[in-house]
Amino acid sequence: MNITDVGHLTSDADIGEDKLELAKSRERKSAWEIAEFYTKTFKDDMKALNLIPPDILCKATDHIKEQISLIKELEKKGFTYGNEDGIYFNTSKLKDYGKLARLKKDKLKFGIRVDIKDKKHATDFALWKFSLKTHKRDMEWKSPWGVGFPGWHIECSAMAMKYLGDSFDIHCGGIDHIPVHHTNEIAQSEGATGKKFVNYWLHGEFLVLKDAKMTKSGENFITLNSLTERGYDPLAYRYLCLTAHYKSPLDFTYESLDSAQTGLNRLRNKILGLKGKKSNIKNTSAYEKEFLDHINDDLNLPRALALLWKLIEDDKIDYKSAIKFDSVLGLELDKEKKEKIPKEIIKLAGERDRLRKEKKWKEADIVRDKIAKLGYIVEDSDSGFKIKKLT
Ligand SMILES: [Zn+2]
Incomplete structure (x- = not known):
């Protein structure tokens, strides 16, 4: 390079x-x-x-x-x-x-x-x-x-x-x-x-920025860093790229990145769920060959990724093979990831906590609803609060 x-x-x-x-x-x-x-x-x-x-x-x-x-x-x-x-x-x-x-x-x-x-x-x-x-x-x-x-x-x-x-x-x-x-x-x-x-x-081919909302707001130059600051896993972007063949243009929108993030999280959880599970799958070489055939077909990664999903949904793949596929996909599917909470949410949660301490319950609830609208939930405990993503 x-x-x-x-x-x-x-x-x-x-x-x-x-x-x-x-x-x-x-x-x-x-x-x-x-x-x-x-x-x-x-x-x-x-x-x-x-x-x-x-x-x-x-x-x-x-x-x-x-x-x-x-x-x-x-x-x-x-x-x-x-x-x-x-x-x-x-x-x-x-x-x-x-x-x-x-x-x-x-x-x-x-x-x-x-x-x-x-x-x-x-x-x-x-x-x-x-x-x-x-x-x-x-x-x-x-x-x-x-x-x-x-x-x-x-x-x-x-x-x-x-x-x-x-x-x-x-x-x-x-x-x-x-x-x-x-x-x-x-x-x-x-x-x-x-x-x-x-x-x-x-x-x-090009990564295309079509989102009218984004171009209107002048946000027509997005860096990987700006995505992680919004709480995305950089590998969610990698996942998004795997959904299009390299010879096809790929539309970038935050909606498509959201679905890539969801897809990646689900895939990771499913594969981590296979870990340590006794598998009764005998012939792994047939689908490993199918995976390789997609890769050898001018790097058809969307097909390869779809195959992994199909095998998981049909309960036809074991942990070892899934991780072998990941040596090509590179999505760190064997690593449990703590989801990063966006800075904005952390700030709101802190504000809500302060309002509660001041016994301003109504105002605190308004902030809680605002957080929920953004897809997060705050749970209170004796040791403080915890932010979780709504699923
Ligand atoms: Zn050159």
């Missing part, structure tokens, strides 16, 4: 403002601090989502040397040209440019001069961009062509080929990267080596 932590432009077309430099003025931090911050957040989220850490997690800023030598190789083979903006890849020189996205050659407008600082063809892209003389960047490096920074696409090609070789089997990424980013990765890598870059591309 790689982190492309060199600043990137807000557009794929080598124009627009630099995202890191933009964030720099917004967040009043250096580009290095911002890259560090989001890298750390990304790693924390991966951990919370119970993702298996990659063997290598490399950063583009640690591989400038490799990127420069890849550009040099392309230069040697005649794929590059320089202009006032930087060093560009000449896409007309690669005969099958655009094959991944099935870009039509006639639509690529080869030979038509475009207005982007002397770019020869619309699809040509920057390998190395020069820093402006008037503006000192946080991230810039010396190169044989001048001080500047690498293009986004070259970062991925250089790191992937360093660790996986000139050719490798599987490359993942978002579906939005097909027409430009991955198309250009192929162009650079195959231009430099003359070998096939990647055998299989796995492109993930």
Whole structure:
């Protein structure tokens, strides 16, 4: 897995403002601090989502040397040209440019001069961009062509080929990267080596934010952290993702996340209930094969998850096999989880307790009803109060 932590432009077309430099003025931090911050957040989220850490997690800023030598190789083979903006890849020189996205050659407008600082063809892209003389960047490096920074696409090609070789089997990424980013990765890598870059591309569809209420309230940027603050288990989000195939868009709403949370809790309780129970199921290999068949069918996780549910409901699975399935699903189904109570509920419960101590029974009951409306119940005992989720 790689982190492309060199600043990137807000557009794929080598124009627009630099995202890191933009964030720099917004967040009043250096580009290095911002890259560090989001890298750390990304790693924390991966951990919370119970993702298996990659063997290598490399950063583009640690591989400038490799990127420069890849550009040099392309230069040697005649794929590059320089202009006032930087060093560009000449896409007309690669005969099958655009094959991944099935870009039509006639639509690529080869030979038509475009207005982007002397770019020869619309699809040509920057390998190395020069820093402006008037503006000192946080991230810039010396190169044989001048001080500047690498293009986004070259970062991925250089790191992937360093660790996986000139050719490798599987490359993942978002579906939005097909027409430009991955198309250009192929162009650079195959231009430099003359070998096939990647055998299989796995492109993930989008997570779609459709909830009108949310977009209206301006909440169109949701982080995993904001979900946990609302009391959701990060793995409820993982469960939600498992309900759609990676090639299908997935709608995000709080209702769908609620059902994912309920589904996860129920699944966990059912499986924990199987623990220690003597099973009279003799042939586990048949359904284990069925599970594996779904996974091998282009990672059909929704089917695999549905199979687990069916087996549980038909009382046809034992604890051991269920946990074996979970080594793929990654939902920590063997761990008893204490449900996190949202901060808002804790605050209300504290308020109710204070009102009771002041003998303001009526007001306390109003708060209790408010808590119940949000799906929780407060139980009083000698040692204080306890919040429970209404089931
Ligand atoms: Zn990439």
